[in-house]
Amino acid sequence: MLLADLVDASQQVGATSSRKVKLAVLAGVLGRAGATEVGPAAAFLSGQLRQGRVGVGWAQVSAVDAAPAPSPTVTVLDVDQAVTRLAALGGAGSAAARSAELAGLFGRATATEADFLRRLLLGDLRQGALAALVTDALAAAIAVPVDVVRRAVMLDGDLSRVAELAVAGGAPALQAIGLQVLRPVQPMLAATAADVGEAIAACGLSSVEWKLDGARVQAHRDGDEIRLFTRNLNDVTARLPAVVAAVRSLPADRLVLDGEVLSVGTDERPDSFQDIMSRFGRHDGGGGDLGVWFFDLLHVDGRDLLDEPLLDRAALLAAIAGPLRVPSVVTDDPEVAAAFAAGALAAGHEGVMVKGATSRYEAGRRGSAWRKVKPVRTLDLVVLAAEWGHGRRRGWLSNLHLGARGPDGGFVMVGKTFKGLTDALLGWQTERLQEIEVAREGIVVHVRPELVVEIALDGVLASDRYPGGVSLRFARVRRYRPDKTPADADDIATVQAIRPGSA
Secondary structure, eight states, rough: OBBBHHHHHHHHHHOOHHHHHHHHHHHHHHTTTOTHHHHHHHHHHHHHOOOOOOSSSHHHHOOOOOOSSOOOBBBHHHHHHHHHHHHHHTTHHHHHHHHHHHHHTTSSOEEEHHHHHHHHTTTTTOOOHEEEEHHHHHHHHOOOOOOHHHHHHHHHHOHHHHHHHHHHHHHHHHHHHHOTTTTOOOOEEEEEOOOOOHHHHHSSEEEEEOOSSSEEEEEEEEETEEEEEEEOOOOOOGOOOOHHHHTTTTSEEEEEEEEEOOOTTSSSSSHHHHHHHHTTOOOSSSSTOOOEEEEEEETTTTTEOSOOOHHHHHHHHHHGGOOOOOOOOEEEEEHHHHHHHHHHTTTTOOOEEEEEEEEEOTTTSEEEEEEESSOEEEEEEEEEEEEEEEEGGTTTTEEEEEEEEOOOOSSSEEEEEEEETOHHHHHHHHHHHHHHHHEEEEEEEEEOOOOOEEEEEEEEESSSSSTSSSSEEOOEEEEETTTTOOOOOBBBHHHHSSTTTOO
16 A cells, blocks of 8 residues: 555545544545555554654654655555664664665655655644544444444554454454453543532442542553553553552452552642652652552453443452552432542542442543542643743743644644743753744744643633634643643533533
């Protein structure tokens, strides 16, 4: 399959807002891909590289000076193999070797293919198709129920690998994919609620649990082998020896648990999120004393629990994890839930989670059966650009352009803010944003949409100033969320629903 086939599909997808048309276009091109091509094709169409980060930045890609080829000859496999070679480069001389590899690839590409490749390598494809849409298109392409494909992707975690299995073995091959201990699954996510009364009304009888303000972790144990994964499925086992020891102490040989890593001071109140994430991200043992509390159990000693009711999972978790279980109460009484939430806040925690008593663990989904309730209205938004500051902030990237997830898989700008930024955060932000820069326009530095920032706000107003049709009232930066990806950001419908009278 030629790369030109994917480029054409990408252009068609980007030119329409119709999800139905996008699906038809993506399914058409995936249906024509061969068994060895469909994996990288699915990854490219979702704006991803199978190899992850390959050490190529905006400056290096922009420096490539190659005349466009007169006609398409580059194949999907050519690109995938070139990216594999790029990913393998490191050490002395690697920058020159990357430049040579890029020049060779771009020298064979047409002008439209080169534009696609630049945006793909920089993570800035912005064609209105993320992994979820490509997943559904794959189901249509191979005539397999979409729920089967979605579940396979959730449990396997690799859309590219699932695509190859789907073409090779159809539905039976995908249905054979199950939860595997030591291989992470995508975490279940929660919707939001304004207060516990609203959450209880939506969920009925529920487990109301403290919402700990730490770093989410998925813990796997198979005998003596223990692996810890972040919500982005990165392996962080070596960083968290105390958590490894805690999991090893539990009375079961095979386990998959969902929990939160944090630290508690001498006053028994949790340390700040920034301090926890700073230590969590270190590779030098700085997170060695971080503890863990678990709120869900997905597997125990050969028994998968994903499809079992929450209260059944909770009973098993209580028996296994004991004091390492997140505090909770089961109730359908809003007053009881409100009192429990007040206790969580008094203890220094972020709020509560309200989870329907019969809810399944919907890996990778933002299920309506789970509701997070926090006293401060916040949104998780994606940084799209930033403006150079002036006055005391001269030399720093300050004013952030914020986007919510759009219905077509892209991002919709909903506002700006420069509030809430400390000098330390401004310094980090300036350096990090230039690393993911894709273009400049006057004082504005446009970046790849990959950093998630938690924004506190007083409300949302209708406005024609931004493409999202809303503006954020008194928005201020609360913190960056390195534990979240752009796919975890709030969508535009969530932002718009906060407007007065929007219900």
